[in-house]
Amino acid sequence: MTTSIKDVALLAGVSVATVSRVLGNGPVSAALRAKVEAAVAQSGYRPNLSARRLRSQHTHTIGLIVSDIRNPFFTSVSRAVEDVAYQAGMRVILCNTDENPDKEAMYLRLMQEERVSGVIFAATRATADALDVAGLGFPVVMIDRAGPAARCDAVLLDNRAAAAQLVEHLLGCGYRRIGGLFGNTSSTGAERHAGFAEAMERVGLPAAARFVAPSAEAAQAEAAKWLREAGAPEALIASNGLLLLGVVKAVREAGVAVPGRLALAGFDNDSWTELADPGMTVIEQPVDEIGRAAMEMLLERLERPERPLRKVVLAGRLVERGSSQPRG
Amino acid sequence: MTTSIKDVALLAGVSVATVSRVLGNGPVSAALRAKVEAAVAQSGYRPNLSARRLRSQHTHTIGLIVSDIRNPFFTSVSRAVEDVAYQAGMRVILCNTDENPDKEAMYLRLMQEERVSGVIFAATRATADALDVAGLGFPVVMIDRAGPAARCDAVLLDNRAAAAQLVEHLLGCGYRRIGGLFGNTSSTGAERHAGFAEAMERVGLPAAARFVAPSAEAAQAEAAKWLREAGAPEALIASNGLLLLGVVKAVREAGVAVPGRLALAGFDNDSWTELADPGMTVIEQPVDEIGRAAMEMLLERLERPERPLRKVVLAGRLVERGSSQPRG
């Protein structure tokens, strides 16, 4: 039996309305305010957020839906989102979908039941394409994966350009037979593949691409197989940190020299890429910036629902390390 | 203007009570149940969780309070917690305290206002010692850091034993002048230091220990300084993944050979520790198990509030890698 606003009112000898006004800094005389504050302190009163949300019709809550918080990209993004959110007096509900469309649908339904103010969403390609944003009842900011053509705000990396930048870097280092390993569920993978293919075509080279499930294990298996084939690539691009990790494990296991027999490059400047031997050449994503931008964009959208849609496209930064050293 | 249970009742031609009963599978005739379900489907009705929570006095929500979700240990733990929680129909509110007691207090207050069913808490030493669990109004399961003597459930690593295990391993590899670098805010750091000091004393060696703020930067700075001093250690133990990372960076920068001039060992089997050159010898914590055990323990406590307090102590696993190779 926790103490309610009624108990505080009784204790302070005022009406519940006055207590509410003191808490929400409405107009109250100094004398009553003092009495109420004393009563609050004495009773250890804590407002009930469920009641407050029900009555005010504002939940001050947003959803953050990602594939897996253990992916370092999402770890950092989520931390940035939460920092901005809590500063703005908003709570965050975190959901892990494992790139599973059923889970995505389930969590979206949950978001509706929670009556969230808005959602930041890293959707799979399937969901992103089919999503009826308007019918959801709350604004959505897409991150990482693009939304259905221009139907909602988004914060994205320029994936095509970043992939192309990797290709050009590898070409500049003297590699020609370049392969790419991409995730088969995200639109991110598709875009990076597009950038990769375009850049290769631009110089008239064939773009050998393979698609795998988004896990280190799948990447490891595919890479191991690929490396045993005739005409295996001289350089390999992996479309995210997890896939790159799988590739590195396969390479270690097979005893392949890097970059001697195989150069590597990928995405996501995870801590291990710096400390591995050799260090991994990667595109670093501005993770804090992505999280902060997404949350700020959502807040602005909530403030002015009618403002035109926006897409913020951020550039990646090439971090050159030993895994792609010039051939000598 | 979202549709409420009232609209559904009107549409189905029944009372709101009946709709509520259909949703909560109370006793309803098949005929009415069908009509209600049709009305629910047609109207796209979504129950309002705030209202439900207010009325039922059950929030089905727990709090997870950690220092920083970017710490891989907490990343994995949180994922495990959330999986178990969602399966049990519970929501999770995640809070990052940055080991800041003020933030801890603030989030605990927030948990009260949310009327959470319970909290899983990785507290700083200061808060863990001073915490008045009984006055909080909800059960607490401590993780990682021990709670105030036996006042609440806990899931812990056997830190003393683990630290001792590292010391014995290093001794067995021929190292004698062993130093330890520990976090100065967590009780984890304190316990690991105790295990370290005891193990060293047991063999009659001096235990050189230093304490730093819980960040890679602080560890890097302290390690760099230490290595320049006369009588610098031959082997160094770092009390968590972040500190070990800092030490490795300092070592790289100073061009110190590992393990030739300095052997290294630490805690947390983060992915980089395997891929770094040389690989890091570490104590691996059963992260999934810790998260799952904590959440299950909380659920059991909610079911039977009067059951006696329990502490689950899990053993770490020594992973031997190149950074602590026997001197030769």
Place this chain on the structure above:
DNA sequence: GCTGGCATTGAAAACGATTACATTTTTCCT
């Protein structure tokens, strides 16, 4: 053909806050 009992159903009272509106008190002007 009643009556007692059981299973369904509905009306209305909570849950704990905010807020529109009515009322009281104060302020300030003439």
Place this chain on the structure above:
DNA sequence: AGGAAAAATGTAATCGTTTTCAATGCCAGC
């Protein structure tokens, strides 16, 4: 001092559910 306007306060409705309690309908048993 009197009265109008402004400020402070209280009363009561409301948010969307669940749940208690009373009412209804139906059936079996006599």
